[in-house]
Amino acid sequence: MAAAQKQERTPETRLQRVLVIACGMIAREILAVKQQLGLDHIDLTCLPAEYHFYPDRIAPAMDKAIEQARSDGYRHIFVGYADCGTGGLLDRICEKHGVERMAGPHCFAFYQGLEAYRKVEDADMMSFYMTDFLCRQFDAFFIKPLGLDRHPELVTDYFGNYEKLIYLAQTDDPALDAVAENAARMLGLVYERRSTGYGDLVPGLARAAPPAL
Template sequence: MAEVGRVALIACGALAQPAAAIAERRGWAMDVHPLPPLLHNQPKRISGEVRALAEVLRPRYAKIVIGYADCGTYGALDEVCADLGLERLPGLHCYDVFGGASRLERFFADQPGTYVLTDFLVRSFARTVERELGLDRYPELRDDYFGAYTRAVWLAQEPGDDELVQLARAAADRMGLPLTVVPTGDRGLETALESLVPIQAG
């Protein structure tokens, strides 16, 4: 039996923690169910994983919403949402959610070789980037992976966190790229979630 008024957010693991913090701050009756963030390295799997979890959660919740943008699924996630009557976050990727689609378009138009970081990627760079690409074992491959990039842009949800600042600089250094810090906060994510969460859940 569905829990009256409760919403399940099936979220990318990279968005789960800030989404849960926003829900708690706003008093939303929303439970966050994260999927592994490393799915972003295999985006063709995202839609299937979302579908499977949505089917499991459906009997328990009044509503299910999807905490992913398209995220490299090339419309496959939208097909799942259409089949199951679900809504997802807007945009092509989570960078649009945090930084705004028009701002990201300008970044890539100004410098197509822009590598974008979020707080999650800054914190997990060693695991989700270096280890996944094998750079911890073969550091000489750095230029093969990042040689075409010209800068790293950190969309900073917590720009005043000294530890994150140091980690962002270290990540950019390991890629051999200059770092641009763009403070965003979580307002973009909060606004996107507001459009998905029904009023009675707040």
């Protein structure tokens, strides 16, 4: 839907708007913040959520997406990613195009807020994070790709070094809580729930202000 909205804009209209090019894992949350803050100047398009597993694909895909957005008439672009495992390569793309991205190492950090994350980063070293998206897509993003539906004995191989599952909850949804709790039980991990809301995504998107006319 976001991509379709982008295509419906005329080049003249796009000059006055901000395009957020984001990870598909946070699309729902960006739209929620947009509505919450009344950020009507923002358009959204997303790269595939599966790049969460292939961070080497993020920077080159973002490079192409920004070039396409410029060609479509967008001068004002905001990158809806943290570093997300690119090892600084995404920052090089942002610098190349003169655009800003979400601050922080990954969405698990900016959902908690970078200041709060720094205080728990070391203690959470052996923790497996889940978000609303990952709860909704737990089977599609973890169970099936890792083959745990066919070989549940692999749980120890994949998750044996974790001690805790921490659900970073963007919303209060009992169904998602149940998924996270069941996941912790299945993986043999201690369960913790942190109600984060949208964290630094709110000020981050708020800074993507509409250009002055």
